[in-house]
Amino acid sequence: MNLEHAYNIADLREIARRRLPRVAWDFLERGAEDDITLRRNRAVFDEIKLKPRTLVDVSGRSLATSLFGATYNAPFGIAPTGAAGLYCFEADMALARAAEAAGIPFVLSTASFVELERVAREVGGSKWFQLYMSKERESAGRLVRRAADAGFEALAVTTDVPVIGNREFNRRNGFEVPFRLNVANAIDGALHPRWLVDVFLRTLMTSGMPRFRNADANVDGRIVAKNLAEFRARRDALDWSDLRWLREIWPRKLLAKGILSAEDAKQALENGVDGIVVSNHGGRQLDGAPSPIEVLPEIVAAVGGRLAILADSGFRRGSDIVKALALGADFVFVGRPALYGAAAGGEAGVAHAIGLLRTEVERVMALIGCPTVGALDANFLTPPEDIPASMAGR
Ligand SMILES: Cc1cc2nc3c(=O)[nH]c(=O)nc-3n(C[C@H](O)[C@H](O)[C@H](O)COP(=O)(O)O)c2cc1C
Numbered sequence: 598m599n600l601e602h603a604y605n606i607a608d609l610r611e612i613a614r615r616r617l618p619r620v621a622w623d624f625l626e627r628g629a630e631d632d633i634t635l636r637r638n639r640a641v642f643d644e645i646k647l648k649p650r651t652l653v654d655v656s657g658r659s660l661a662t663s664l665f666g667a668t669y670n671a672p673f674g675i676a677p678t679g680a681a682g683l684y685c686f687e688a689d690m691a692l693a694r695a696a697e698a699a700g701i702p703f704v705l706s707t708a709s710f711v712e713l714e715r716v717a718r719e720v721g722g723s724k725w726f727q728l729y730m731s732k733e734r735e736s737a738g739r740l741v742r743r744a745a746d747a748g749f750e751a752l753a754v755t756t757d758v759p760v761i762g763n764r765e766f767n768r769r770n771g772f773e774v775p776f777r778l779n780v781a782n783a784i785d786g787a788l789h790p791r792w793l794v795d796v797f798l799r800t801l802m803t804s805g806m807p808r809f810r811n812a813d814a815n816v817d818g819r820i821v822a823k824n825l826a827e828f829r830a831r832r833d834a835l836d837w838s839d840l841r842w843l844r845e846i847w848p849r850k851l852l853a854k855g856i857l858s859a860e861d862a863k864q865a866l867e868n869g870v871d872g873i874v875v876s877n878h879g880g881r882q883l884d885g886a887p888s889p890i891e892v893l894p895e896i897v898a899a900v901g902g903r904l905a906i907l908a909d910s911g912f913r914r915g916s917d918i919v920k921a922l923a924l925g926a927d928f929v930f931v932g933r934p935a936l937y938g939a940a941a942g943g944e945a946g947v948a949h950a951i952g953l954l955r956t957e958v959e960r961v962m963a964l965i966g967c968p969t970v971g972a973l974d975a976n977f978l979t980p981p982e983d984i985p986a987s988m989a990g991r
Contacts, residue, residue, distance in 0.1 A: 915957025
């Protein structure tokens with residue numbers, strides 16, 4: 598199968614699965630522990646029924662979506678993914694370029710294989726930076742200043758990684774960054790020659806062993822970090838005072854990513870953020886956490902209209918995106934779908950993934966009789982009494 602025969606995100610996923618060695622595939626695809634939350638992220642969408650209205654003129658339909666004063670061409674963007682460079686050569690650039698071409702936002706991960714300054718310099722469009730924050734204010738401040746100097750429009754601080762989730766498959770596969778070769782990985786790599794040559798060897802030859810570039814000691818001749826440990830220092834000690842401090846030093850839009858309760862949404866609001874990302878990290882952190890879709894209604898009831906409510910985790914179809922918007926989300930982000938695209942066809946593959954989702958959202962909007970993103974609300978869902986008890990917060 599090639600790109601033109603990928604008719605949906607599941608097809609792109611299948612191409613990616615065949616191309617990638619196990620160590621890279623598992624890191625992309627799996628969740629934490631028993632994948633309960635990972636599965637729930639998908640299953641929850643089956644429980645929500647759309648309520649179509651007929652004989653509505655949708656000929657002038659538009660996916661234009663306003664967020665933070667900008668207008669995007671679709672109600673979704675590309676979530677931050679660390680180690681994306683395992684999926685295509687310089688994936689961070691490919692993701693940013695495809696997002697720019699599509700007119701949607703792209704969030705660069707702290708854990709990117711390309712320095713944030715280079716992504717900012719070489720790609721236009723709407724670029725946000727995801728922050729893995731250290732408790733040590735000196736190093737945290739240095740990274741935040743770099744993102745500000747580079748011109749990133751928004752800062753999304755990830756709050757759901759006080760410690761890394763239990764991903765046993767990584768240990769089983771010997772997954773590490775900087776990447777280290779062991780016998781099993783070398784054999785697996787040899788069995789996936791296209792990935793070995795196009796991604797791994799090309800990266801090795803241009804910039805050495807894949808590693809987290811924002812943690813390099815030296816970028817553009819400036820000392821920017823001492824080492825990787827500096828970025829991770831005492832992350833388990835972070836609390837709301839650190840968010841308040843970020844609010845003081847970060848001049849643009851600030852988001853807290855990884856919120857899953859009305860209580861935390863209110864705390865985020867009180868501490869001055871402009872938006873929250875309702876997210877369980879794609880099922881990669883706490884196994885047993887709810888799906889964002891299940892908690893969206895109570896979060897919207899608590900803080901809706903007072904800050905932007907974004908959601909990610911499990912979105913694979915345009916209808917999933919429409920359902921979240923109808924439940925009150927202002928915007929959606931996708932992680933793995935963009936990486937499936939990157940693995941299946943580099944920048945063109947990412948563009949294909951975006952195009953598929955965009956077309957699906959547009960088709961669903963026509964089929965439910967809703968011409969604009971702004972008009973999507975709970976009237977396009979089955980009545981509340983038919984909605985499972987777990988979602989009845991609305
Ligand atoms: C391979 C991979 C790497 C990720 N790296 C990061 C990261 O560096 N920072 C972060 O905040 N979230 C990270 N995430 C989580 C995503 O930002 C997002 O929350 C999640 O992928 C959404 O779920 P989805 O993949 O089902 O769309 C990562 C996800 C994946 C799949």
